[in-house]
């Protein structure tokens with residue numbers, strides 16, 4: 086599915102997600118490592134956290150071919166194996182839809198970011214169209230999370246980012262694929278934690 090999405094145009098969105106990043110990056114829920122080929126050379130190291138063993142093994146293969154150093158480790162979004170205020174950026178690509186608690190994951194992102202560090206997010210979520218949002222609520226309350234590894238179609242990720250104490254510097258909303266299906270409503274966002282999160 087990930088390969089089909091990349092061939093269908095996700096690759097370009099991944100590039101935009103990572104464009105201009107530098108220094109030490111933490112990627113949450115890296116899956117099989119679909120972002121790794123697109124990290125710019127200004128990134129000195131990526132710590133890629135992935136809890137699922139088979140995906141972690143695939144990510145380690147992808148890391149070996151990555152253009153920047155990537156270390157793949159076990160871990161969870163709400164307990165990142167990273168010291169406080171040490172990351173220049175935290176990357177979430179199609180993962181805040183699947184974690185049990187986006188608020189806890191975003192609080193962890195604030196904890197590990199240096200002051201002024203960036204949160205970069207590419208996610209699908211809540212539709213702007215009320216009719217589609219109703220379908221999303223129905224899917225998320227019934228079959229979709231069980232069918233799709235915990236994924237929710239209609240989370241309001243932008244609101245969650247702001248509620249977690251980030252300031253948005255960039256927000257693009259777009260349909261991908263270009264249909265009004267429940268899982269098509271994507272956001273690409275850059276946000277800053279203006280001051281370090283309290284411990």
Ligand SMILES: C[S@@+](CC[C@H](N)C(=O)[O-])C[C@H]1O[C@@H](n2cnc3c(N)ncnc32)[C@H](O)[C@@H]1O
Pocket residue numbers: 087113114115116117118119120134135136137140160161162163177178179180183184185235
């Ligand atoms: C749709 S996949 C996206 C994978 C990858 N980021 C990409 O862009 O192709 C969702 C990923 O979130 C991971 N995930 C699910 N729950 C998680 C959690 N609590 N903490 C960290 N990662 C999690 C899954 O194992 C999976 O790799």
